[in-house]
Amino acid sequence: MSGKVYVGVDLGGTAIKVGLCDESGKLLQTYEGPTGAELGSDEVMERIAQYIRLLVEESPFKWEDVAGIGAGLAGFLDIPEGIVRFSPNLKWHDVPVKKILEQKLDKPVTIDNDANVAALGEAWSGAGAGISNVVCYTLGTGVGGGIIIGGKIYQGFAGMAGELGHMSVVPDLEAIQCGCGQMGCLETVSSATGIVRMARDAVQRGDKTSLAMIQNITAKDVFDAAKVGDEVALRIVNRAAYYIGRSMAAIAVVLNPQRFIVGGGVSKAGEILFQPIREIFRKYTPLQVQENVDIVPATLGNDAGIVGAAGLNLR
Template sequence: MDKSQKLYVGIDLGGTSVKVGLCDRLGKLLAVYEGPTEAEKRAEGVLQNIELYVRELVGREGCDWEQIAGIGAGIPGFLDMETGVVKASPNLGWKDVPVKAILEERLGKEVRIDNDANVAALGEVWSGAAAGIPNAVCYTLGTGVGGGIIIKNVLCQGYSGMGGEIGHLGVVPAEEAITCGCGQKGCLETVSSATGIIYMAKEAVIRGEQTSLAHIRELTAKDVLDAAKAGDQVAARIVDRAADYLGKSMALLSVVVNPQRFVIGGGVAKAGSFLLDQIDHHFRKYALENAKTNVDIVPAILGNNAGVVGAAGLHVFG
């Protein structure tokens, strides 16, 4: 490895595992190391693990420590990005943890933190599906709906770090709305996440609708998507509803931030063109002409590595 090139470390912190990645200036992922989070050790123990994993990765790759130009971390929860404090992370059981200060003291490098969905979006913009696109919006469709907004190559964090919380756009009308985990009603997350899709499927089964889903004991979003692909009309209606509200949310964002590209990632997005084509149809149905011309919707390509790449990119796009 060229000892003169600057390198960036990205940390993707999850409830069960920590992934650490090493990237070059262009966002190329050079190496990855993964270890257990051990959340039961509380913040002090987890941050000690992170230090060990970072040093292990850098040492294993034969890099000089001086080559590390910065370290970034993607963390689930509510964060104060400016101070580097994790205000609350339910997945980790953290509250008011000064992650930036602790890691900087342990590692002797500048550390930046951001929401895990934001850094995944940044990864796709740096070297993934939106590389070279300065204005993009990225969705992560999983247990919830995460997102990240990039405007002129800058991650939109907003005044209090709530920028890009796409899953909590209120797109569902009151007469159809259910309560979201955030406490509000009508959030996109209640219909277009894996959780929302499963909820709608179970409700259809309870109502006695004729569907193959009634014969599946532990329903997953994949079951619903597969049934829709196979021609199950109830499943197809559920998927169309999820796609409809995703398209509507994109139409709203298209007249607020006017992105050139929407990137769709996460477990639900593994349904591929079957889902993306429906989302695209609904987006174009709702969006204004000038806000949808030459705008495309594409799948994410970095997969599970988007978080480490984007976290490393916090020092390039900051």
């Protein structure tokens, strides 16, 4: 089989996922192996190279068909130089990922933030396929984001664009400190961590809720309780949705994207989350700005990072 293919690398703290995509963004084949982060960056780089070679060897393609390699990583990156300045998960400082992988594989390598590449994946062949301007939210342990303008990732001058979880949206009297050090960030109320915190606070206050019967509350527990009419759980879900909708309204008047895409584990809650988000967005966004703008769930799931990373050398 011939034709150009692109390799995407999703580098996590425990697993490295690699995949082959064609020029349309279709994921053709994947391979996954342990990261081995505790063994140091040299070992991790060697494993990435090994996994990529195994991926291609097990595919119908030849090594010369590989046109480029992209990698999505969590942390603070020097994207033009391809250097991981600091990665808390991997405990890396100043690792020249681009240079090392290009030496090992003799292919062009591009890196970017993991949330950015997930957004690019959705924009390329997921929920944003065919749309040039989208904003993606990833609602998980934290709140990540990515901005796609004209089909390309918008990084800002220092690569920090798209940090949607750190928009300050909660009023001072209700705000708590975020892990970033600032007060009132979206992440404190609309992430899985924030939702669980609000649920635990309600139980500790003695609010009447079925959540009091659960020893280790999860975000899914909160959504499940809300779906069967638990008023406390519903209040928490609506609060999380409210601030997502308000943040989208603020973004809309600046960037005017055609679509907001919401992914991550929290987004699996479905319409009980999406309906209030849409209502708040419409309430706080001028009619002319919200016209023909939609808010939809992501479709690529855990593959978004691989697909988006593969597209870094194409888009």
